Amino acid sequence: xxxxxxxxxxxxxxxxxxxxxxxxxxxxxxxxxxxxxxxxxxxxxxxxxxxxxxxxxxxxxxxxxxxxxxxxxxxxxxxxxxxxxxxxxxxxxxxxxxxxxxxxxxxxxxxxxxxxxxxxxxxxxxxxxxxxxxxxxxxxxxxxxxxxxxxxxxxxxxxxxxxxxxxxxxxxxxxxxxxxxxxxxxxxxxxxxxxxxxxxxxxxxxxxxxxxxxxxxxxxxxxxxxxxxxxxxxx
Numbered sequence: 001x002x003x004x005x006x007x008x009x010x011x012x013x014x015x016x017x018x019x020x021x022x023x024x025x026x027x028x029x030x031x032x033x034x035x036x037x038x039x040x041x042x043x044x045x046x047x048x049x050x051x052x053x054x055x056x057x058x059x060x061x062x063x064x065x066x067x068x069x070x071x072x073x074x075x076x077x078x079x080x081x082x083x084x085x086x087x088x089x090x091x092x093x094x095x096x097x098x099x100x101x102x103x104x105x106x107x108x109x110x111x112x113x114x115x116x117x118x119x120x121x122x123x124x125x126x127x128x129x130x131x132x133x134x135x136x137x138x139x140x141x142x143x144x145x146x147x148x149x150x151x152x153x154x155x156x157x158x159x160x161x162x163x164x165x166x167x168x169x170x171x172x173x174x175x176x177x178x179x180x181x182x183x184x185x186x187x188x189x190x191x192x193x194x195x196x197x198x199x200x201x202x203x204x205x206x207x208x209x210x211x212x213x214x215x216x217x218x219x220x221x222x223x224x225x226x227x228x229x230x231x232x233x234x235x
């Protein structure tokens with residue numbers, strides 16, 4: 001059965017929608033910035049429309065990109081940072097591999113062993129058979145306990161995941177946090193967890209596309225545009 005087109009019932013054509021979504025996710029722009037850039041090209045649109053497009057097509061972009069990703073390496077860097085959602089700080093857990101490829105992220109209201117365990121379980125489930133051999137973290141004792149529990153679950157007689165907690169070894173993901181936050185710019189305050197998750201999903205995917213962690217993607221911005229367009233050609 002062919003996949004239902006996500007563009008059905010939209011007034012604007014596919015290329016305009018994808019262009020607006022890609023701009024918002026790739027650059028530190030506000031919804032009004034995207035509206036103004038489209039207006040320069042003779043396209044009149046409302047900020048709320050761009051918002052709805054990002055919320056719908058950000059996660060859809062992630063879903064369609066999944067099968068094109070390179071296989072992540074078995075050495076992971078895991079760390080948490082924080083972003084503002086509504087009027088509260090929320091915790092953003094992120095994992096990248098040794099090449100800087102995004103493995104997974106999770107946004108939670110609390111920081112602790114339960115949240116760390118849920119995140120690592122989610123990330124390992126995503127890669128399925130390609131579980132990490134090494135996980136590098138900071139010295140937070142939470143990680144040590146959670147990784148020990150993971151090893152007990154997968155192989156109680158052998159530490160299948162080696163835990164390294166030397167802070168300087170985790171510079172890779174800490175610098176990646178900083179790059180992602182620069183991209184968020186003044187958008188670091190989201191309306192709700194649902195809004196934040198959908199937007200972050202699209203941002204992380206666009207960053208993955210930009211960095212070329214994909215099969216059969218042409219280099220440069222034109223390659224990014226072509227790749228995103230081809231993802232939705234069947235629609």
